[in-house]
Amino acid sequence: MSNKPPINPNKVVVFSGAGISAESGLNTFRDANGLWENYPVELVATSKGWQQDPGLVLDFYNKLRQQSNHAQPNQAHYAIADLEKTFDVVVITQNIDDLHERAGSSVVIHLHGELNKARSSLDNDLIYNIEEKPIHLGQKCELNSQLRPHVVWFGETPLHMEKARKHFLDAAYVLVVGTSLVVEPAAGLLKKARYKAQKIIVTLDIDKIPYGYKLLRGRASSLVPAVCEQWRRG
Ligand code: APR
Secondary structure (H helix, E strand, C coil): CCCCCCCEEEEEEEEECCHHHHCCCCCCCCCCCCHHHHCCHHHHCEHHHHHHCHHHHHHHHHHHHHHHHHCCCCHHHHHHHHHHHCCEEEEEECCCCCHHHHHCCCCEEECCEEEEEEEECCCCCCEEECCCCCCCCCCECCCCCEEEEEECCECCCCCCHHHHHHHHHCEEEEEEECCCCCCCCCHHHHHHCCCCCEEEEEECCCCCCCCCCEEEECCHHHHHHHHHHHHHHC
């Protein structure tokens, strides 16, 4: 007997990756000239790199934070925010920018953290809002340990996974946007979507289309508004 909840006909889950912010001018990770082509992941996005050279890591995220706060949401972010006029929408994002929030989405779950927050390097639960301010070496938390970006590095556990998994279970609509689906366990969430749910993935390149998902290959800023419009019209 499956202990799955009934599908909520009014619920939409959006699962987004760096590709939704590409047209806002923010680099993705794995496209040509992507972040991981220009920065060695192990030095700027692992706890080992943080131990080795925390200053390099802080500089990397200070630059990303500046770029992210200068970027504006695009039509894909706004169309997803507008879905809330018709549906209960939960945005589950791998992105650390706040473009979904700035476009007006009211429920956004960040699996990989948030650029505009810092956290204690001693206690993961000590999280501070820093908005667009940089984090410098020597800036300490209340436990007197160095502040670090509130970002999930490779080898660390993503945030809110259980909550995210539950949202997939009762969604009638699942819209996946701008992700290469190469990073687990985030990508594995897509398998939790229900057989009867309408499941669409909007992206430019993808190695393997997840089972049961319809692929719309193209730019998020043009395809996402079209999908949202179609769903809102019913
Ligand atoms: N419109 C739609 N899709 C796009 C666009 C666009 N304008 N531009 C790029 N894409 C697609 C690419 O085709 C690719 O499939 O977005 C995806 C970006 O993939 P990645 O760069 O791997 O980004 P993402 O999937 O979010 O990475 C997941 O990896 O490094 C970690 O923590 C980091 O959250 C990140 C995770």
